[in-house]
Every structure is written in structure tokens, then in C-alpha cells.
Amino acid sequence: MYIPVTDNGEPFYSEGFPVRFYKTDGTEWIANFQPGWTDLKQIIEFEKNQNLLVIACGTCYIMNPKDAKPIQVFGVGFSDIFKANKDRLVLQDQTDLTIIEPDGTHWNTERISWDGLAEIKVENNLIYGLAFNPMHDADEWVEFKYDLDTKTLTGGSYYTFENKKPWWKVW
Structure with a gap:
């Protein structure tokens, strides 16, 4: 089952940008990111820490793979x-x-x-x-x-x- 990820923590049930995350203990979870306003989709790993930048249709989410709550959310039109x-x-x-x-x-x-x-x-x-x-x-x-x-x-x-x-x- 997808876990909805949004900027305000409210549930999101439409099709968004699904991403599978793997935790250090071997378990996994699937996020459904609320999309922004563009077609830009990308996932980038930061080398200095374990965080990821998830760009879901122009909206950026800074995520730690072990947490379902974003560290930061910004933008909608990148x-x-x-x-x-x-x-x-x-x-x-x-x-x-x-x-x-x-x-x-x-x-x-x-x-x-x-x-x-x-x-x-x-x-x-x-x-x-x-x-x-x-x-x-x-x-x-x-x-x-x-x-x-x-x-x-x-x-x-x-x-x-x-x-x-x-x-x-x-x-």
C-alpha cells in the first residue's frame, strides 16, 4: 500500500509519483508523492548524508529513506x-x-x-x-x-x- 507524502501531511489519494524506498534493516515502503505542476521527475542522492531529493512533477521533497515524513518540501513549478x-x-x-x-x-x-x-x-x-x-x-x-x-x-x-x-x- 502506498504511503501518501505531501507538503502539509494531509492524505493524498490520487495517482502521484510513486517511489520505493529501502530501509537499512532490509524492509521497504512505497511513497506516493503529491505532484506539482510540471513534468520534471527525478531522484537524486546526496553524497554528504543519506537523504534524497525527490522531484515529483516539479515539487521537491527532501527525504530520508527510513522516514515517511519529508524533511522539507518546496516548489511546485520546477x-x-x-x-x-x-x-x-x-x-x-x-x-x-x-x-x-x-x-x-x-x-x-x-x-x-x-x-x-x-x-x-x-x-x-x-x-x-x-x-x-x-x-x-x-x-x-x-x-x-x-x-x-x-x-x-x-x-x-x-x-x-x-x-x-x-x-x-x-x-
Whole structure:
């Protein structure tokens, strides 16, 4: 019988992403992971500990094979995964990236795109790609570069307007 695995611990009975786990004592159990919104399915073992990264249709579950409860759950829309330097993994979402360190900890970049990333390439500690910028007269793709070591973004299509005068206020 499947054991449902979800982000909130509530039962899940639809067909999800089934995975068979083997415990150190030789027993096994089968998890049914609640899926996310994409087709990305993958299982990755972390070398620094016994944990696994289970990507169930775009949703990530950090699991210890002996426990039916996830250590962490994050994301729902990851569409691609890349290997970077220092044994890091880079997950592509619609508007930003998530970096998973070799021990399973993870962090998110700032928002890079208004709505879509494309042509992602990873070279050493740099990520290159295109960020979608919907314009009123013509849509465009804007180049970006993200440095994993310094956590700095160059380019992209998402601009914050924090320290600018709002257009609707009269001064």
C-alpha cells in the first residue's frame, strides 16, 4: 500500500509519483508523492548524508529513506535541473532559480523574470539565460547572468521599483 507524502501531511489519494524506498534493516515502503505542476521527475542522492531529493512533477521533497515524513518540501513549478560547480544543483522555475547545495540545503535567487526563463546554461559558477519581458507593444527576451558564488544578478527582465517615485503621486 502506498504511503501518501505531501507538503502539509494531509492524505493524498490520487495517482502521484510513486517511489520505493529501502530501509537499512532490509524492509521497504512505497511513497506516493503529491505532484506539482510540471513534468520534471527525478531522484537524486546526496553524497554528504543519506537523504534524497525527490522531484515529483516539479515539487521537491527532501527525504530520508527510513522516514515517511519529508524533511522539507518546496516548489511546485520546477521545470528543469542543471549541475553546477561545487556539486550544486540548479532548479529552474518560471521567474527565478533555486540552488541546492550538496548537503541538501537550498536557497532562491532574486526574481529574474516577469514570466518565463529560457535557454539556461550553467558554466562553472555562472548561469546564463533569457528572461521573458512582456511589453505592451512587443514581447522580448532579455539576457541575464547570475553568479552563484557572489549571488549577484546582471540583466534579466524583472525590475524592482523600490526607491523610485510612484507615478501616481504628485509631489
